[in-house]
Amino acid sequence: VIDQRVAKRLRLTGSTKRLSVFSKNIRARRVILPDLRVGPVSVIPVPVLVQDLSFVEKGLGVRVDGMIGLDILGRASFTIDYSAKKLAFGPAETLGSPHALLSRPGFVYLTIQVQSQPLYLVVDTGAKDLVLLAARVASRLNGLHTQGTKVSSNMGGKVHLKEVQLPEARLGTTELGTLTAFLLDSQSEGNPGFDGLLGIRSLGITRVAFDFERQTISWQ
Secondary structure, rough: OOHHHHHHOOOOOEEEEEEEOOOEEEEEEEEEOOOOEEOOOEEEOEEEHHHHHOOHHHHOOOOOOOHHHHHHHHHOEEEEEOOOOEEEEEEOOOOOOEEOEEOOEEEEEEEEEOOOEEEEEEOOOOOOEEEEHHHHHHOOOOOOOOEEEEEEEOOEEEEEEEEEEEEEEEEEEEEEEEEEEEEEEOOOOOOOOOOEEEEEHOOOEEEEEEEEOOOOOEEE
16 A cells, blocks of 8 residues: 555556455555565565555654555565564574464464454554454454453544453464453455454564465564
8 A cells, every 4th residue: 555645746547446444445546556676575566555644654653655565575484573673584583483374365364262262363563453353253252341442543544442351362372361452343344254453563572473485473
């Protein structure tokens, strides 16, 4: 996704399509960038969406020209060091116990167990929260009592989230204990095919390695 001012500066034109942003469906302009390079990863040309990304700038306090997803980054293994603020491409070092990744174009997924129920979650390296789609999990998990609320923003605008606690969480053989999560009442149409969004920083991670040769993820 690139910001609308970048598309204007590059004089990019294209067609409009519908886009699901978890909370609802919006309309976004699709254009073609002539080339995009991130470290050793080069894509020529690349289709992107055009949106107003001012909500990201306000949240981070820095200028944001675009958001790069795993449709680009997933072309090579990489490691993110959040403490050092570095993204390193190349063979991924195994950081702790590796966990199997499931993938489809542009996304990778992890399955965590909560109260012995499997939750199919999209992995997001930029988000800090674990967000669950209320319509998909409310009937499967017991004792989800709202402990607070907060307002967040995405490309669909402001969304209201309900804070809950997830006891007995587990990833593979790793016990995660009780996790804080947020329930989102989705207004998007159709079945998204997943139960929520896992901002991996919500697990207290400082480094994470994506190994696409072995289809695993590991972290510290």
